[in-house]
Amino acid sequence: MPIQILPARLANQIAAGEVVERPASVVKELVENSLDAGATRIEIDIEKGGAKLIRIRDNGCGIGKDELTLALSRHATSKVSTLEDLEQILSLGFRGEALASISSVSRLTLTSRTAEQSEAWQAMAEGRDMAVKLQPASHPQGTTLEASDLFFNTPARRKFMRTEKTEFGHIDEVIRRIALSRFDVDLVLRHNGKQVRQYRAGRLPSQQDKRLAAVCGPAFMNSALKLDSEHHGLRLWGWLAPPSAARAQPDVQYTYVNGRMMRDKLLNHAVRQAYGDRLPAEGHAAFVLYLALDAREVDVNVHPAKHEVRFHQSRLVHDFICQVLLQVLEQQPQPEPPLRVNTDTGELEQPLETTASAADRSATRRESISYQAPRHGYGGGLSARESRPSAVSRGEWQGIDGLLTTVAAEQNTAGQKTASSPLPTPYPVSSTHDTAVPPAESISGQPLLLIKERGLVVLYRQGLWLCDLDRARAYADGLALLEVWQQGLTPQPLLLPIRLALDVKQQAALERHQPQLQKLGLELKTAAGDTIILTRVPQPLRHADLARLFPELLARLERETDAEPAALCQWLAAQGRSARQRWTMAEAIALWQQLQPDMPDEPPFLQPVAIEQQLDRWINGD
Structure with a gap:
């Protein structure tokens, strides 16, 4: 077979395999786009665990009529334009692959209006042909994106989806993680027309504590140790449960780097090393930790789903986190x-x-x-x-x-x-x-x-x-x-x-x-x-x-x-x-x-x- 350029629809299908793992992946990408657009309220409607419908509505800045068709194209983004931008990424999204990948495996409808426009416009793309249809619509300022019939044109992918309850559980966990990353944003989650979660925005510490208790549970909130430490451009803050409050499952372990939710091996190792042998044999640590550092000191362009990052001074970051957590744990002697x-x-x-x-x-x-x-x-x-x-x-x-x-x-x-x-x-x-x-x-x-x-x-x-x-x-x-x-x-x-x-x-x-x-x-x-x-x-x-x-x-x-x-x-x-x-x-x-x-x-x-x-x-x- 000779070497050739892949057709756009085939390239998007390949990209979709990395970006769209399951309905929860679609929700994550779309909600992060809403946050990058400056939204202060985001509503998520799910039907049939996301297999039938995923609808994300926000009150962000919106997308202009001239850019709607381009927004559904691969590698189209407003977040980076030069190599220098790629070296200091501050937005949650930057690859320009999410919308194109989602539209290649679903029936996608994008409706949006900016503050400068008098009317909203709607773009529709369906399946492999990627043809975009544009028409006027009624919509307030902001954006609504609907992805229906996920994997309707890829039966092999669809059969790997789990039950409705399982898929919605993953979506719920994504929203929980996002809720802890942005306390200043209202989040509403509905499933099959019934409201399941509502996280009200709050900037005061007492309001943040309420959201933390809603996500992690009152037991974690009552026992957690609050920490906030800064050193040489690194800041670590958040909540850490003492060893006496260890959990039977690792279900309350949230880490964020510059506001981006992470499952990074280096961060997890630093936490484990800080706890050492303080935890009981069958116990798991519980924590909500936020790491902030110069965007030039961290590379987020190392994983398609952006779950992992690479630190330029990984040893310093690891030791900083471990040292801060150790000091917090040492202040709580266990009887x-x-x-x-x-x-x-x-x-x-x-x-x-x-x-x-x-x-x-x-x-x-x-x-x-x-x-x-x-x-x-x-x-x-x-x-x-x-x-x-x-x-x-x-x-x-x-x-x-x-x-x-x-x-x-x-x-x-x-x-x-x-x-x-x-x-x-x-x-x-x-x-x-x-x-x-x-x-x-x-x-x-x-x-x-x-x-x-x-x-x-x-x-x-x-x-x-x-x-x-x-x-x-x-x-x-x-x-x-x-x-x-x-x-x-x-x-x-x-x-x-x-x-x-x-x-x-x-x-x-x-x-x-x-x-x-x-x-x-x-x-x-x-x-x-x-x-x-x-x-x-x-x-x-x-x-x-x-x-x-x-x-x-x-x-x-x-x-x-x-x-x-x-x-x-x-x-x-x-x-x-x-x-x-x-x-x-x-x-x-x-x-x-x-x-x-x-x-x-x-x-x-x-x-x-x-x-x-x-x-x-x-x-x-x-």
């Missing part, structure tokens, strides 16, 4: 659920019981407790400020008791029966309380059970303890920071410098502790008045809430005990670490072994498991 033991799964599903139930107590009277592991007390003792936790339940203790007995039996089988063995051999039962009597020597640290992938049950100093793995990791990180304390921590630049206003007392503390701040890797400069600007911080604080933490750091430096290098390094490590969702047993054991050589007398990450009082109540039938 840690209490650690609770479950015997069957090793997970903590219910609060620790403070008393045994009547059924448990009666069952205890009937049963003889086979308790062969040593009776664990509180071992190394508690500091004065710590209190004993609630006692574990009978069922929980039996699970731990069984585990201790099993591990002890395995140790015996292996022949490890010396006094230095990590686990002692079973001891004879006391006749008084049916409880084992421990020997005098201490029990070495031994990991036993991973609880809800966050806590580790360990034997330590003749006691049963619960190790908070996140706090233990922060403690280990603090030890590592302490090793490089003498050389000073390495400062790293902030993508967004932090401005802080200090009172007189804080300014005095700042002057007194300037050497310590430099050794901590904090670099700052003074601004006008009582304001300082943080420009560099150590790695542990790069993603922390510095506006809250810096005044706290100054207060710690004023207190002699907290200003010690070890205390400061522990504090830094704790601020720079976010709680992990899950630990594996291998990771937990590795961390526990890492901590053994430098274990303090009162480890801040260990919590004694109170079982003695509970056992006494069971035995005595209280």
